[in-house]
């Protein structure tokens with residue numbers, strides 16, 4: 001009724017703004033009837049249409065649907081209102097604005113019209129996923145626009161313990177069972193604790209064995225967990241039975257067996273009458289506990305500045321059982337850690353009398369143990385945070 005009335009009035013007396021007329025009535029009139037005089041006026045009309053489009057989709061999204069069927073109905077009604085073949089707002093804008101536009105306006109109207117139609121199609125396509133279902137909620141509740149706080153929340157997948165941490169804990173458990181305590185120390189360490197106190201003076205060629213990352217001339221990122229030995233001896237004195245798990249840093253080029261940051265477990269036993277037999281017995285027990293009863297151990301001489309005598313512990317290859325394979329380079333043996341009797345100088349630096357006490361120590365790489373245990377051939381995998389790798393543990 002009012003449309004007819006307006007049409008009669010405006011055709012005889014064109015008004016520019018038509019401020020009071022709703023947009024669904026404006027699309028029933030031609031641009032001439034609406035009194036359009038500039039491109040700006042046309043733009044304003046299309047802007048009003050797009051605002052209406054936004055308002056209507058927003059109110060549907062806020063309202064939500066109580067069932068799949070209701071959501072389908074809502075989407076269908078909305079689609080008909082905008083894209084209905086005859087009475088849809090787009091069809092009417094096409095009929096009354098675009099087709100009826102004179103040659104002066106046709107290009108501009110066409111441009112705005114195409115933009116709007118694309119917008120409408122986008123909204124219609126997105127609507128089914130944007131209108132949320134109020135599943136299992138009473139109608140009285142669903143009528144409100146507030147969220148339902150009784151619905152269960154989203155559960156995030158729980159991760160698992162990193163393989164390096166798993167192996168470190170396994171090693172810790174074995175030594176805790178033997179009466180050892182866990183000690184820790186700083187990763188940013190002084191040159192004194194990292195080298196000097198461990199019998200590696202500046203002139204000592206062994207210092208070149210560690211590609212050290214220095215913070216300044218007196219401070220570095222510890223190249224091994226051994227400085228904790230000195231700190232623990234200073235703190236607790238003798239007798240002392242500790243392991244020190246933790247991170248160490250070296251300026252190595254990353255490859256399949258080297259990483260700039262890696263983990264070590266250091267072990268130290270200091271007491272009266274400690275001999276190499278104690279070292280052998282303890283490490284033999286540890287190796288069987290960790291790798292299984294079937295493995296054999298073998299000690300061979302080696303050199304470290306902080307132990308005297310020094311040795312390497314090798315175990316019979318866990319992959320071939322000692323027959324020889326690619327992992328053990330056909331030798332049947334794999335070296336797993338360095339060890340030895342604590343050098344008297346080191347005990348002295350820790351404030352312990354080497355005439356009264358003796359001790360043994362070892363150091364092992366946790367990543368290397370994890371690689372042997374799980375047959376992993378690249379140390380880099382531990383630090384790449386690749387979920388496909390990590391979820392296997």
Ligand SMILES: [Zn+2]
Nearest residue numbers: 317320325328
């Ligand atoms: Zn082998």
